């Protein structure tokens with residue numbers, strides 16, 4: 001493929017190597033994804049057990065719905081799926097992506113998100129879904145110098161329908177707050193800037209408390225979205 005040759009040429013001049021094992025990236029696919037083919041196999045999409053029907057996180061000893069979702073009466077989103085636990089190997093990848101600028105990994109993450117959509121949101125059952133990226137946290141662009149989710153979004157856009165209808169108004173960082181404070185702080189700061197798609201697939205990099213998904217989805221529904229599903233690369 002012509003594209004992959006270009007990635008390979010870039011890799012020759014600006015070698016990034018595999019962020020996991022450090023070996024050079026030698027094929028077009030490896031250069032495009034920013035990871036070697038051996039390490040790519042460490043991240044299968046369907047290597048998971050039973051998951052919560054609501055938030056999509058793996059179940060430990062519960063059946064059907066996780067304890068956290070059980071105490072919560074209602075979610076603003078219809079269903080969510082999370083792809084991977086945020087384990088060491090993923091942290092290594094994400095760090096390479098965010099800070100060491102292995103930007104090629106955006107292709108790898110985008111591929112996982114597309115795969116996750118097809119695996120968890122069957123088009124026959126859920127209909128055609130439009131990707132809506134969760135708007136970046138204020139601190140994020142400042143600390144990393146770029147918007148990592150936006151980079152993935154640009155790749156998704158070439159293969160799927162994307163609508164950037166959410167915006168986050170700036171305020172203090174959310175990190176030091178607990179879940180309830182976060183929700184309060186976040187609600188009113190996320191706004192829908194245009195008519196949202198009817199069936200939304202909201203996506204984000206990490207699922208921590210679920211607050212971001214919750215707030216974005218309620219904002220989208222208030223603005224007229226009918227169904228909102230969530231998809232995150234990792235759960236903390």
Ligand SMILES: [Zn+2]
Pocket residue numbers: 018019020021022023035036037038039040
């Ligand atoms: Zn490797």
Ligand SMILES: [Zn+2]
Pocket residue numbers: 052053054055056057065066067068069070
């Ligand atoms: Zn759950």
